[in-house]
Amino acid sequence: MIDAPTLEALSEPILPTLYALDYAGVAVFGATGALAAAREKHDLVTLGFFAAITGVGGGTLRDLLIDAPVFWVQDWRYIAICLAAALLVWFVGQRDWRFRALLWLDAVGLAAYGVMGAAKAEALGGAPLICIVMGALTACFGGIVRDLLAGQPSILLRREITVTAALLAATAYVALKALGLSNLEAALIAAPCGFALRAGALTWGWSLPSFPGSAARG
Numbered sequence: 558m559i560d561a562p563t564l565e566a567l568s569e570p571i572l573p574t575l576y577a578l579d580y581a582g583v584a585v586f587g588a589t590g591a592l593a594a595a596r597e598k599h600d601l602v603t604l605g606f607f608a609a610i611t612g613v614g615g616g617t618l619r620d621l622l623i624d625a626p627v628f629w630v631q632d633w634r635y636i637a638i639c640l641a642a643a644l645l646v647w648f649v650g651q652r653d654w655r656f657r658a659l660l661w662l663d664a665v666g667l668a669a670y671g672v673m674g675a676a677k678a679e680a681l682g683g684a685p686l687i688c689i690v691m692g693a694l695t696a697c698f699g700g701i702v703r704d705l706l707a708g709q710p711s712i713l714l715r716r717e718i719t720v721t722a723a724l725l726a727a728t729a730y731v732a733l734k735a736l737g738l739s740n741l742e743a744a745l746i747a748a749p750c751g752f753a754l755r756a757g758a759l760t761w762g763w764s765l766p767s768f769p770g771s772a773a774r775g
Contacts (some may be wrong), residue, residue: 578744582669583635585662586699587612587642592659594643601647606641607703610637614699619674619691620694623681660759663700665717668751670696671726672744685731692727693720718758721765726751 591604592612612627613636620627627634674695678688697712697720701742706709712719729747734740757763 563740569694579673579749580634580638582666582673582696583612583638584591584617584642586615586666586670587639588646588661589666589700590639591643591646591665592656592662593703593709595646596656601643604643604647605640607706608639608646611699611703612639614702615670615674615697616699617694618698619677619695620664622694623683625677625681625689625752660770661756663719664722664752664755664759665756666700667696667723668726668748669748670699671751672730672748674750675727675730676740676744677732679734685735688731689727690725693723696720696723696726717762717764718754720756722751722758725754 587608590607590609594604594607595609600721606678615715616628619625671692675688675692677695678691683691700712700719703709713737726747729750730743733746754763
């Protein structure tokens, strides 16, 4: 169980210097969820559901695993941000650039949530490796659920760099904190690192090497 001082530190506000980054991550992931639903011509309610499950899904898994109060249950603004993102996508309507926007918003979300997941685990005294894993889970799980619901290939099965960008952001944050930087200083360096890696993958097609050998024939 988490002791009372830790609960108080995590409740209001949660890591004050990272509040804006946390809300930004929820907003952009919520928008990607709504965009995924919009591609399939779903109604407004479904857009809102997709936005919420994508926006808070990763953070929910993180909080359950580290035995912390689930963040959006403690603060209604997270769900409100997801619903606002869904409304924005709905009123923007059909645009040729929507799919490209989804990819770039996803890049922002991977970087922001990679940092936030690591930061919350670090605030609870998690070991460095666990903090990095929590950063990656926070950044990627909501997108995995979104892709499954939308019937799209999971981000885990794509050759292009996605999860690696979240891992880089989380690792950079943990390393910078270990060097003595503040929450804000570490986040302002780590999040752009993760975003830059994902941006390079989107722009120049970067990907990690695949397992050597020819593919199996069916």
